[in-house]
Amino acid sequence: MLEAVDLGPLGAEDVEVAVEYCGLCHSDLSALDNNWGISQYPAILGHEVTGRVTAIGPNAKGLKLGQRVGVGWNSGSCMHCHQCMSGSHHLCPEVQTTIFGHRGGFATHIRSHWAWAIPLPEKLDFVEAGPLLCGGVTVFAPLAMHANPNSRVGIIGIGGLGHMAVKFAAAYGCEVTAFTSNESKFDEAKGFGANHVVSSRDSAAIGKLGGRFDLLISTVNVALDWNAMIGTLAPNGRLHIVGAVLEPIPVTAFSLIFGQHSVSGSPSGSPVAMGTMLDFASRHHIAPQTEHFPMSRINDALARLASGKARYRIVLDADFRTA
Amino acid sequence: MLEAVDLGPLGAEDVEVAVEYCGLCHSDLSALDNNWGISQYPAILGHEVTGRVTAIGPNAKGLKLGQRVGVGWNSGSCMHCHQCMSGSHHLCPEVQTTIFGHRGGFATHIRSHWAWAIPLPEKLDFVEAGPLLCGGVTVFAPLAMHANPNSRVGIIGIGGLGHMAVKFAAAYGCEVTAFTSNESKFDEAKGFGANHVVSSRDSAAIGKLGGRFDLLISTVNVALDWNAMIGTLAPNGRLHIVGAVLEPIPVTAFSLIFGQHSVSGSPSGSPVAMGTMLDFASRHHIAPQTEHFPMSRINDALARLASGKARYRIVLDADFRTA
Numbered sequence: 317m318l319e320a321v322d323l324g325p326l327g328a329e330d331v332e333v334a335v336e337y338c339g340l341c342h343s344d345l346s347a348l349d350n351n352w353g354i355s356q357y358p359a360i361l362g363h364e365v366t367g368r369v370t371a372i373g374p375n376a377k378g379l380k381l382g383q384r385v386g387v388g389w390n391s392g393s394c395m396h397c398h399q400c401m402s403g404s405h406h407l408c409p410e411v412q413t414t415i416f417g418h419r420g421g422f423a424t425h426i427r428s429h430w431a432w433a434i435p436l437p438e439k440l441d442f443v444e445a446g447p448l449l450c451g452g453v454t455v456f457a458p459l460a461m462h463a464n465p466n467s468r469v470g471i472i473g474i475g476g477l478g479h480m481a482v483k484f485a486a487a488y489g490c491e492v493t494a495f496t497s498n499e500s501k502f503d504e505a506k507g508f509g510a511n512h513v514v515s516s517r518d519s520a521a522i523g524k525l526g527g528r529f530d531l532l533i534s535t536v537n538v539a540l541d542w543n544a545m546i547g548t549l550a551p552n553g554r555l556h557i558v559g560a561v562l563e564p565i566p567v568t569a570f571s572l573i574f575g576q577h578s579v580s581g582s583p584s585g586s587p588v589a590m591g592t593m594l595d596f597a598s599r600h601h602i603a604p605q606t607e608h609f610p611m612s613r614i615n616d617a618l619a620r621l622a623s624g625k626a627r628y629r630i631v632l633d634a635d636f637r638t639a
Numbered sequence: 640m641l642e643a644v645d646l647g648p649l650g651a652e653d654v655e656v657a658v659e660y661c662g663l664c665h666s667d668l669s670a671l672d673n674n675w676g677i678s679q680y681p682a683i684l685g686h687e688v689t690g691r692v693t694a695i696g697p698n699a700k701g702l703k704l705g706q707r708v709g710v711g712w713n714s715g716s717c718m719h720c721h722q723c724m725s726g727s728h729h730l731c732p733e734v735q736t737t738i739f740g741h742r743g744g745f746a747t748h749i750r751s752h753w754a755w756a757i758p759l760p761e762k763l764d765f766v767e768a769g770p771l772l773c774g775g776v777t778v779f780a781p782l783a784m785h786a787n788p789n790s791r792v793g794i795i796g797i798g799g800l801g802h803m804a805v806k807f808a809a810a811y812g813c814e815v816t817a818f819t820s821n822e823s824k825f826d827e828a829k830g831f832g833a834n835h836v837v838s839s840r841d842s843a844a845i846g847k848l849g850g851r852f853d854l855l856i857s858t859v860n861v862a863l864d865w866n867a868m869i870g871t872l873a874p875n876g877r878l879h880i881v882g883a884v885l886e887p888i889p890v891t892a893f894s895l896i897f898g899q900h901s902v903s904g905s906p907s908g909s910p911v912a913m914g915t916m917l918d919f920a921s922r923h924h925i926a927p928q929t930e931h932f933p934m935s936r937i938n939d940a941l942a943r944l945a946s947g948k949a950r951y952r953i954v955l956d957a958d959f960r961t962a
Contacts, residue, residue: 399874407874407899409850527732551722551730557892566887569880570675572904576730579902581895
């Protein structure tokens with residue numbers, strides 16, 4: 317529904333950004349359907365924004381009018397807690413998400429604290445960059461924390477997040493194995509840079525990978541044979557969860573103890589992680605594979621996403637302007 | 640049952656150790672009762688040995704006849720795999736445990752690969768050192784990997800492992816909270832160095848600790864309210880499992896993702912970790928609190944351990960000698 321919303325006076329530390337493109341993330345759908353039980357309506361969704369700074373609060377730092385920036389999963393944090401002061405603003409207890417209790421990017425303009433409006437590198441592909449701001453940093457951050465070019469990495473689920481994870485891991489210099497339940501994606505996963513592709517439903521094939529992976533990044537939101545997956549970890553290996561699977565993961569103590577394994581998770585990334593990711597994407601020419609819809613056809617885009625057929629990430633192009 | 644067992648010719652890289660003391664670990668009981676389904680009988684249990692080197696194979700390195708050494712959970716590894724060559728011998732795929740498929744320390748003598756017969760520091764309390772060799776390094780290794788003197792650490796379960804964990808964490812300079820279901824241990828836990836003691840059955844008290852701990856080390860082998868425990872982790876915090884709880888731990892993706900948390904585990908430690916732990920224990924005068932039994936009364940000791948009343952670790956003193 318298109319309507320005019322008064323965002324009120326611009327916060328002293330905030331900036332306003334004219335939206336040029338905004339990625340459509342599966343978590344927008346989860347918010348729309350209140351799958352996580354935390355939605356607030358009415359809402360403006362959309363949290364993979366790229367655009368230009370159109371207004372700057374008097375206390376905002378480091379940005380210029382007209383500068384190209386991106387706004388992702390978060391659009392504010394307290395800036396003075398231990399986490400913010402340590403550079404882990406994304407773990408701030410008061411972190412402000414962009415679409416829960418804040419007006420998001422499916423709009424002409426979005427507001428953000430200056431720290432969360434991330435400058436985009438000049439050479440980045442602006443048209444395709446939107447999905448990097450949430451999905452991209454969500455899969456890049458685990459690589460930055462837990463992988464190096466010698467790592468053997470498995471990416472579980474080759475969708476909106478997973479296909480970017482394969483591209484990032486390949487560019488990181490890792491040996492990359494893609495796990496997908498969809499055989500029609502096998503060749504595409506190799507095209508994204510996967511060295512190997514394995515069916516996530518083929519327990520026998522997974523069983524043969526025992527002790528192989530230093531890092532598994534799970535992007536799926538459905539339950540898998542988690543013990544089989546943990547069984548593919550090398551000594552000291554880690555299963556890292558970024559997909560919002562709702563059923564608990566049953567982790568056995570022995571599967572952690574004997575191989576010195578970890579099961580972990582992380583939410584998007586800090587402003588510095590986002591900047592590092594954007595620089596890496598720019599230098600390595602990494603862009604999501606997208607389908608574009610004009611923002612006026614957002615309902616068609618939502619239906620396409622819900623169908624599970626989008627390959628691989630949807631970007632909405634701003635096609636309306638209000639005063 | 641006391642009997643003479645022929646250990647055969649000494650391996651070229653092995654040493655023989657005359658047992659002076661041997662700790663009694665809960666995993667000896669688990670092996671005796673085949674709780675883990677991997678026991679082999681007849682068995683000689685006991686894997687917290689301190690004693691003196693009495694024979695040295697021709698290719699063994701770094702040890703002298705008469706030298707005081709300790710042998711713990713493992714007594715051999717392949718020495719040439721990636722893990723062994725990286726210093727993580729305890730993660731060697733062919734690691735030889737001391738009591739499964741190998742003759743343990745409830746005996747006059749034990750054999751070990753030279754790399755796993757760990758020299759004991761001169762100033763260490765030999766009489767009490769046995770339990771450091773398995774239980775001690777099991778709780779020290781997570782501190783060495785994941786804590787520093789600024790860490791807020793919780794120790795879950797104040798028993799054989801947990802009471803040593805409290806001592807190590809306090810000496811490490813951490814702020815230490817002990818969790819125990821046994822109120823009669825509250826004061827003793829403080830005596831070991833805990834700054835705070837919380838009932839592991841008091842959900843309200845646990846709830847008040849939200850976001851507090853950088854590292855929780857769980858030494859228990861019973862199911863807890865794991866989600867409440869994970870809820871006490873600070874951002875980036877870790878729940879580390881060393882207790883062999885058999886029921887799977889139900890970990891929710893959101894509890895990992897939002898706080899960037901980890902759930903992990905580890906098995907005892909490498910020879911270098913054991914040496915580091917022994918040096919630390921020697922410098923900080925850390926010894927387990929023990930009850931001593933002569934080895935000839937091992938069945939009484941086993942019954943005492945099974946009763947759950949041992950405070951806090953049992954050591955068997957070698958009181959028999961054969962040719």
